[in-house]
Amino acid sequence: MTKRKSDVRPKARISRRKMLETLGQAALAAGSVCLERRLSAAGQDAAPAVRPAGEPFFLTRGAVVVLSDLRTLDWPARAKRAGLSTLATHIFPHEVAAFVQRDEGQKFLAACRGLGLQVEHELHAMSDLLPRALFDKDPTMFPLTDKGDRVRDYNLCVHSPAALDVVAENAIKYTKILRATTSRYFYWIDDGRPMCRCPKCRGLSDSDQALLLEHHVLRAIRQVDPQAKLAHLAYARTLPPPTQIKPAAGIFLEFAPIERKYDVPFRQRELPGGGSLAHGRLLDALDANLAWFGRDGAQTLEYWLDLSRFSGWKRQNVKAIPWHDGVFRDDLRTYAERGVRHVTTFAAWVDGDYVKRFGDPPLEAYGAGFRPWRMENGRAVS
């Protein structure tokens, strides 16, 4: 494990509130008062005995892991020790559903319950919500490409009533098995794949089509969990906000900046010595999405602890997580200034083998970064 400090700017002497006002961000931060009592109560449980006044600003302080991580590392105990609020599973509904229906999954859920940790499921869901085998029965449920071919490999046609019916039925089935203790649900479209280009769909961007789909899914899963809220994932092809479909109540923004660098603060738009970063484009996309979806419930899905990403998604490349504490803390400020109160990070492949080879992951440092942030008079302060 490396604990190299990065060269971010020295901590300012002025209060965070003054700084926010100076930056003209007060209006952004104000109005983000969202007293989600259940989540904040969980946060109180996880906070240290002595802490500053006010409720925690960051209501979700999470980690997203794959099932093999849960099998080989005591994730619930470690998350609790680090002061996290939430653990989320990943990748596909069918595998997580099978996991929680076995003893090992039940033990995981019981451990989280006992520790007061929330459990969510962040899922690439389309192939489970619309099984690919149905292509043989009715290809019109599936997307049309730019070239005019129907393809079974990914996503759906959001103007196919038959497809939406199947999606709703399966969303209900999986939500019965995979309840989120927070009522926050994550059923994403296929990873990085396009949506439909049929005559009815092609006037809508991929983000608009995703949102139309999410409205159907939300209506369905509320039959199981009346409090359900559903994420709209801004990422890859859906990074730009929709332009035509307005989000229904219960849809919240989830933002995943996969293209960013982790040894440079997210707020930094360009490299000091010249050279461009993706950061500016991503930050602009975040702000445009916050303007479209609102800050209420907004979540960032980060990669600070994502060993799979740092390894190029190749197990043979696994290495110690390059943790830059100053970058991470500066990034939290970037989100706090925008009123984003739900923060989680992928921590895929942080498992038993990782600890054997590299020692403890920087989970304590991750949890510690949230601790100074409180909500006071409707604003983030630290």
Ligand SMILES: [Zn+2]
């Ligand atoms: Zn279509």
